[in-house]
Amino acid sequence: MKFDDTLSPEGVDAQTMHRRAVSVANRLLGGSGRAELFAFRAQPQHSIPVLAHGTLPDGTFVVAASISNDGVGAGEQSFDVRLDVEKDAPEATLRIRAATMHALGRLTWVDEEFSSGPTMAGQLPELVAGLAGMPGVRIGTVEFPKVLLHDCAGIIPLTSTEIGTAGKTEPFPQFGEELSAAEAVASMAVAEWVEVIEAVLTGRLPGEELTRVHLPTGCAHTLGTVRCVDVDATGVTVMHFTAMDATTVFVPFAAPVADVDGLRAGLEALLASSLAPAF
Numbered sequence: 672m673k674f675d676d677t678l679s680p681e682g683v684d685a686q687t688m689h690r691r692a693v694s695v696a697n698r699l700l701g702g703s704g705r706a707e708l709f710a711f712r713a714q715p716q717h718s719i720p721v722l723a724h725g726t727l728p729d730g731t732f733v734v735a736a737s738i739s740n741d742g743v744g745a746g747e748q749s750f751d752v753r754l755d756v757e758k759d760a761p762e763a764t765l766r767i768r769a770a771t772m773h774a775l776g777r778l779t780w781v782d783e784e785f786s787s788g789p790t791m792a793g794q795l796p797e798l799v800a801g802l803a804g805m806p807g808v809r810i811g812t813v814e815f816p817k818v819l820l821h822d823c824a825g826i827i828p829l830t831s832t833e834i835g836t837a838g839k840t841e842p843f844p845q846f847g848e849e850l851s852a853a854e855a856v857a858s859m860a861v862a863e864w865v866e867v868i869e870a871v872l873t874g875r876l877p878g879e880e881l882t883r884v885h886l887p888t889g890c891a892h893t894l895g896t897v898r899c900v901d902v903d904a905t906g907v908t909v910m911h912f913t914a915m916d917a918t919t920v921f922v923p924f925a926a927p928v929a930d931v932d933g934l935r936a937g938l939e940a941l942l943a944s945s946l947a948p949a950f
Contacts, residue, residue: 683879687905687923692827694842694903695758696820696834699772701726702796702846704758706734708778708813710743711753717743719752719778722808725796725846730835731812733795734778735802738809749779754813760900760910761853765893767910769901770822776815823881823900823908823919843904843929851931855938856899856907863942864897868911868920870945881908882919893917904928907938 698704708719720737727733732754738745754774760767795803795810802808818834820827844852871878893912900908906923924937 683877683921683923688824688879689833690927691903691905691921691923692820692822692824692829693834694905695770695822695901696772696818696829697842698844698846698903699756699758699770699820700724700732700834701842702798703849704756704770704772706754706756708734708736709753709755710750710778711775712751713747714743715753719743722802723796723798724756725799727794727796727812730831731814732776733781733799733810733812735799736809736811737807739807749777752776752778752813754815754818758901760898761849762898765898767898767900769908770820772818772820774813774815774818776813778811778813781810781812824879824921843927843934844902844931848931852902852934853899855931855934856902856909858935859938859942861895861897864909865911867922867941867945868897868909868918871920871922872918876922876941876945878920878922880918880920882917884917886912886914886916902934907941 702723702725706721706724708721709715710717710719721734722737723735725733752775754772754776756772758769758771760769799810803810815831817828817830820829867876870876872880890912894914896912898910898912900910900919902908904924904927906921908919908921910917910919922941925940926937928934928937
């Protein structure tokens with residue numbers, strides 16, 4: 672996917688927007704969000720519940736699925752599937768869908784002996800490894816040539832080559848770091864975030880207005896609030912609720928961040944830049 676630079680009039684270059692999309696896709700494949708599989712050729716109306724998912728060191732997508740003896744896919748070793756992964760914003764009091772990802776691929780069950788044997792030791796993602804060998808759980812790998820990522824930036828097709836290997840690139844935040852990253856974003860006051868958002872909307876700070884949704888009837892518990900939709904190495908996506916609308920803005924960091932300390936420094940830099948006088 673090649674982004675059109677004309678979509679970024681306020682200074683968010685196409686490469687940054689592409690890195691953002693790849694980051695979201697890598698994190699969804701790496702264990703974030705909720706995954707679900709559908710054997711769309713055989714029984715498209717029935718899903719295969721995925722208990723945990725992630726990637727092997729070589730980037731192969733792997734799942735721990737709940738399968739009964741007569742359930743969907745139980746009698747086949749390999750079959751075509753549709754993969755759906757959904758991720759919500761890290762907000763406890765408001766449900767915001769941050770991203771969804773879809774792919775058509777082929778699921779292959781891994782024998783129990785192989786998934787729990789020495790060949791796979793240390794390769795399975797921690798949550799998947801913890802379920803391997805349990806009754807009613809099967810481990811499978813899914814191969815697909817491309818994915819469709821759908822978030823507030825639009826619908827973005829990405830090839831497996833573009834996505835790269837989540838285990839090797841180590842996108843930030845990792846699954847276990849998401850709460851700390853969200854807390855860092857929430858530590859900034861609403862008034863500070865409004866300054867950053869206004870700086871983006873007026874062109875004083877690089878950023879992208881992704882969506883603006885009119886709200887015919889406001890909601891008291893969201894009025895005047897700023898909610899974190901997503902945060903990663905490339906920047907932070909926030910949603911600002913006013914009496915009239917909900918505006919989603921992506922604000923890139925001056926340089927990619929790799930950990931929570933770097934994230935805090937990046938947020939401080941954004942605030943400082945938004946408060947700097949315009950010349």
